[in-house]
Amino acid sequence: MDLGIDLGTATTVVSDVRRGIVYDEPSVLILRPGGGRRQRILAVGREAAELVGRGPARFAAVRPLHDGVVTDLETARLYLRAVLARAGRRAWTPTRAVIGVPADATSLEVRVLLEAAEEAGIRPVTALDDAVAGAVGCGLDPLERRVHLVIDVGGGSAAAVAFCYGGVLAQRTSKVGGVDMTGAVARYLREEHQLQVGELEAERVKTSPTAEGGPLVVHGRDGATGHPRLVTVQPAEVATAVRPVVDEIVRALGGCLDDLPPQALADVLAEGVLVFGGGALIQGLPQQLESALGLPVKLAEQPLTCVAEGAARALRNRPLLAAYGRN
Ligand SMILES: Nc1ncnc2c1ncn2[C@@H]1O[C@H](COP(=O)(O)OP(=O)(O)OP(=O)(O)O)[C@@H](O)[C@H]1O
Known part of the structure; x- marks a missing residue:
């Protein structure tokens, strides 16, 4: 095999x-x-x-x-x-x-x-x-004589890597990723709705808005009484909950262009930045990267695989x- x-x-x-x-x-x-x-x-x-x-x-x-x-x-x-x-x-x-x-x-x-x-x-x-x-996997050729810049937002970390003709030119990494976004959602529900939820439920809430768009019913335990309780959460609240993690990723990766020579920047400007990894599917992340980098950012067709x-x-x-x- x-x-x-x-x-x-x-x-x-x-x-x-x-x-x-x-x-x-x-x-x-x-x-x-x-x-x-x-x-x-x-x-x-x-x-x-x-x-x-x-x-x-x-x-x-x-x-x-x-x-x-x-x-x-x-x-x-x-x-x-x-x-x-x-x-x-x-x-x-x-x-x-x-x-x-x-x-x-x-x-x-x-x-x-x-x-x-x-x-x-x-x-x-x-x-x-x-x-x-x-x-x-997205069809780029890292051996080409032109610079590509890609961003991978995974579960435990994120990285921006620029490469050309067989070598890495620059890279920046962040020690937070999608798993930290899940933790941020659980924290938000605890603090804003006094609802304790398990990891699977927090993950479901985090990944649902992009798929469904409407309000979400969340199952958990009331923080005060300990009884089971349902809460309705709007997709915008999920965006609010994960914003500190997304901001940290954007801050950590945003500087990767500083390490590139001007000629390399011309290639990246012409081609744009390719972003993949499950964490890139969170609402608004490509747009935030785009405004931090001042470059077009494209989400890969198959970001998870x-x-x-x-x-x-x-x-x-x-x-x-x-x-x-x-x-
Ligand atoms: N639709 C979605 N919206 C938001 N986040 C998502 C979505 N789908 C998957 N994720 C998140 O993507 C993360 C997993 O992404 P990926 O599989 O690229 O990372 P990984 O390879 O496991 O992690 P790492 O590369 O850091 O080791 C998980 O935190 C998951 O919750």
Whole structure:
């Protein structure tokens, strides 16, 4: 199997070179507590996410990635094996892959991720910046003799990366992303409506307005009485709730143009900025980036899957991996 893998803080997406997207689920697993025995996975992905905040306390939900990097080698290995099995890999199938990594991952963090992948039976495996992989997934050619600027707003972090002719010219990163927006929504509901909500409900509220447009009925627990309560929330309130996080991302990434030479700016001005990653789907983010950068900003056609698709495509592009691959 030839795979592109986007092992994100919030979501894991796997693209097979021949079959397209074969796995797209939350990056979470539930482990049976070890008690001296080897740990076993009870649930992974969507099934595990449904148990977050619901399951018995002894079944702890584990997120194998934090800000896009591996927190524990053994868990990451178990998780990758489970994901590959669900993506249709048989234990004996030779598997090659390119895995996306955050732009600011250190060499050590990349090494740990690659080691987890190798132990999960993926060989050879190469790491590629999420931003470069996403650009490839959107049809850009990072080997071209012109500058491209892309912005990836993920779950745990965001990055603006400019590249040209096989090399990164400039990058800025933010340590907040979509997961922090979910936290901001939960905080807003607690403070403004005295409603306590679980993580899944806060996530639903955050992602609904773009899809539906009307007021939302939110389920939670009354902060004073502890009784179940319903509250109606307007889409504009969601925008208000996440604004501090969006402002922080825009502030952190806005300066990336300062690091580019004038000729590079001319390319970016002509082409505009491409933005992807799930966090980019929050209302108003592309517009805010546009006014901070003073450049046209385009949302990718497939903002949630382009990193995995680009990683899969990169697998067969040796010059690209030689230029941008990280081992
Ligand atoms: N329609 C939507 N509106 C707002 N946010 C959304 C929407 N759809 C997905 N998201 C958010 O996008 C985030 C996940 O994006 P993505 O899958 O690009 O990140 P990731 O790869 O998991 O994270 P990272 O790259 O930081 O490791 C989540 O926080 C999710 O809530």
